[in-house]
Amino acid sequence: MTSPEDRGLSRRTLIKAALAIGGSSALTACQNAELSGTPSPTDGEQYPRGDPTALPDGQHSWDEYLVQSVHGTETQSQHQLILGLEYTGSVPPTDEDRETVESALAQLEQAFRWGSGADTSGSINDGLLFLIGYAPRYCSSVDLEVPGLQTPETMLETLGEDSSLAAPFDAVLLLDSDYASILLAAEQALFSDADTLNGLPVDHRLTDQFDIVERRTGVLGKGRPAATIDNEDIPKNAPLSMGFRAGFENSLPPEEIATRTEGPYPGGTTLVLSRVRTDLESWYDQPHEDRRKEMYCPAHTHEEVGEIGDRLGSDSKITEENVDSIAELAEEHGIIGHAQKVASARSEDFTTQILRRSEGVATDTVHGSTFNFSSIQDRTEKFVEIRTAMSVDSYDLDVPEDKHGIVSYLETLSRSTYFVPPRAARALPSNR
Ligand code: HEM
Numbered sequence: 001m002t003s004p005e006d007r008g009l010s011r012r013t014l015i016k017a018a019l020a021i022g023g024s025s026a027l028t029a030c031q032n033a034e035l036s037g038t039p040s041p042t043d044g045e046q047y048p049r050g051d052p053t054a055l056p057d058g059q060h061s062w063d064e065y066l067v068q069s070v071h072g073t074e075t076q077s078q079h080q081l082i083l084g085l086e087y088t089g090s091v092p093p094t095d096e097d098r099e100t101v102e103s104a105l106a107q108l109e110q111a112f113r114w115g116s117g118a119d120t121s122g123s124i125n126d127g128l129l130f131l132i133g134y135a136p137r138y139c140s141s142v143d144l145e146v147p148g149l150q151t152p153e154t155m156l157e158t159l160g161e162d163s164s165l166a167a168p169f170d171a172v173l174l175l176d177s178d179y180a181s182i183l184l185a186a187e188q189a190l191f192s193d194a195d196t197l198n199g200l201p202v203d204h205r206l207t208d209q210f211d212i213v214e215r216r217t218g219v220l221g222k223g224r225p226a227a228t229i230d231n232e233d234i235p236k237n238a239p240l241s242m243g244f245r246a247g248f249e250n251s252l253p254p255e256e257i258a259t260r261t262e263g264p265y266p267g268g269t270t271l272v273l274s275r276v277r278t279d280l281e282s283w284y285d286q287p288h289e290d291r292r293k294e295m296y297c298p299a300h301t302h303e304e305v306g307e308i309g310d311r312l313g314s315d316s317k318i319t320e321e322n323v324d325s326i327a328e329l330a331e332e333h334g335i336i337g338h339a340q341k342v343a344s345a346r347s348e349d350f351t352t353q354i355l356r357r358s359e360g361v362a363t364d365t366v367h368g369s370t371f372n373f374s375s376i377q378d379r380t381e382k383f384v385e386i387r388t389a390m391s392v393d394s395y396d397l398d399v400p401e402d403k404h405g406i407v408s409y410l411e412t413l414s415r416s417t418y419f420v421p422p423r424a425a426r427a428l429p430s431n432r
Contacts, residue, residue: 012227019079019180020217020364027188030181045199047126047182050113052106059131059423060269060376062357063255065115067125067178071314073249077115077125077176078221080360080372081183082273083191084214084416087170092142093209093428102427103204105132108186111198112177125178128186132426133271133418138170142430146419147263148379149270156415158384159391167416169213172273174374176358209428216275218360218372225361229369233284238308241278241361241369242406244295245309248316251339251352258355258376265429267422272354272383274373275362275413282402283409290335294405297322297337298329318343320350330397338390338405345389353382370413380417 011033018030035046056064066074089097113127134144136151150158152166173190175183188194189202191212196202219228225241226234235243258269283291292305299322305311316339322329323344330336346352354375362370377383388394390407401408421429 012224015079015180016217016219016228016363019081019184022184022187022215024188024192024194027181027184030184034179034181047179047198048113048117049111049198049200050109050127052109055109055114055423057267057422057424058255058259058269059420059426060258060271060357061255062115062129062176065117065125065127065129067116067123071248073247073314074252076220076247076358076360077129078178078219078224079176079180079183080216080218080220080358081175081187082216082218082372082374083173083175083187083212084167084169084216085171085173085210086168086213087138087141087209088211089209089428092430097209098427100204101206101209104190104206105130105426107189107197107200107202107204111189111200112182112186125176126182128175128177128182130173130175130186131271131420132171132173133420134171134429135169135416135418139419141170142428144264144419144429144431146270148260148381149419150380150384150417152416155272155380155384155417156412159387159412160393161412161415165412165414167214167273167414169416171210172271172416172418174271174273174358215364216362216372217364218358218362220360228361228363229280231280231284231369233280235308237310240359241280241371242283242295242409243291243308244305245312246359247356248312249314251316251318251343253352253355255355257351257353258378260378264431265421265425268425269376269378269420270380271357271418271420272375272377272380273414273416273418275415276371276373277367277411277413278369278371279409279411280369283406286402290403293333293335293337294403295338297340298333298335299325300337326395327397330395330399334399335403336395336397336399336405338407341389341394341405342386345386353377354386376420 018026069075115127115129116125153163156163189197190206222239226236318339322340354377357374360372392404
């Protein structure tokens with residue numbers, strides 16, 4: 001007989017696989033697994049509906065609608081669907097194209113509530129958070145100049161990486177929820193033939209304006225990496241595949257830091273999407289103590305951090321002193337910490353400059369362990385500054401590469417950049 005724990009695991013495995021596969025049968029399987037015991041008919045209202053009159057102006061305004069963790073920090077949603085899109089509508093877009101895109105996206109807001117709703121005391125994001133962003137190639141095709149939006153090729157070259165790793169998307173739709181079935185249902189409504197969405201009729205789709213070029217799916221949360229990746233070294237409860245907690249009050253800046261106040265359509269942001277392969281074999285081939293120091297800072301002790309960062313509470317405990325003494329600590333320990341390095345790129349008042357938004361262990365890939373990383377910032381150069389602070393060459397210190405934060409365990413598979421307009425201008429923006 002299978003134990004309740006095994007049943008829980010196989011249920012999770014099924015949900016992950018269903019999201020990765022996509023399609024209407026996957027949606028039914030996923031709904032059965034996620035909503036078991038819910039008596040409502042499959043075409044009726046199954047999840048809380050949204051109130052389109054009460055939405056924030058920013059498509060990227062998620063913080064107030066995310067679940068608060070026990071540590072009092074905002075928790076990213078557990079399931080992630082990233083749709084890389086090709087624009088197939090008219091250039092420049094017609095009013096009809098725009099109306100269709102706006103109506104199709106507005107349907108999602110009506111069918112599902114924005115995240116966990118305005119009351120973040122909820123323990124689950126049983127709604128949907130999403131944003132649509134437009135790549136530089138789309139923007140230049142419609143003469144939309146967006147200062148502070150680098151092309152992915154420029155970004156890759158600046159970082160000394162191969163420019164062919166730029167993802168060939170014109171736009172991206174990023175969707176997050178704690179229910180994978182909500183993500184699948186939204187995709188089916190926008191790009192397939194679903195007649196209803198959470199019990200509401202589907203009147204508009206994106207099929208005349210966009211084709212899906214690539215689907216990426218990801219999962220995040222306590223215990224999920226160990227259950228997803230075939231590597232016995234990943235601690236059972238760790239929320240990330242590299243075994244430690246990330247995302248603290250002091251290291252996730254307020255959304256205003258990432259919100260654009262200048263350029264076209266102020267109130268928007270820019271999105272940087274990366275896919276990173278993580279070399280977990282080499283990472284876990286080191287003592288836990290080294291990993292702890294490489295991930296956070298050599299000055300962080302086991303008493304402060306715990307096994308997986310559980311003792312850190314709501315603060316990463318990275319201080320200006322940790323940053324100022326990178327050289328001394330490196331000499332003493334032979335190690336530099338990832339969090340310590342990236343905090344060296346904070347502003348004058350020691351505020352982090354990019355907001356890591358939706359991260360997850362990729363579940364759509366079979367090639368080793370891969371990670372979807374995304375961040376929002378007012379201009380993409382800030383991402384580059386922070387990524388540069390991770391690189392070995394930025395420091396003239398005698399520290400081996402494999403003790404230089406986490407960078408030597410990461411391999412970039414893809415990068416892309418997007419302009420994310422405010423909600424009111426999200427449908428095919430152009431210079432008009
Ligand atoms: C893919 C593997 C990665 C893992 C497992 C990881 C993990 C972590 C952890 C554990 C922290 C410290 C806790 C916290 O402050 O959240 C951290 C901080 C941070 N990481 Fe990463 N990280 C990864 C990649 C990246 C990349 C590619 C970037 C982008 C440039 C990045 C940017 C940051 C930033 C900005 C911070 C906060 C810095 C601050 O406190 O000001 N990380 N990361």
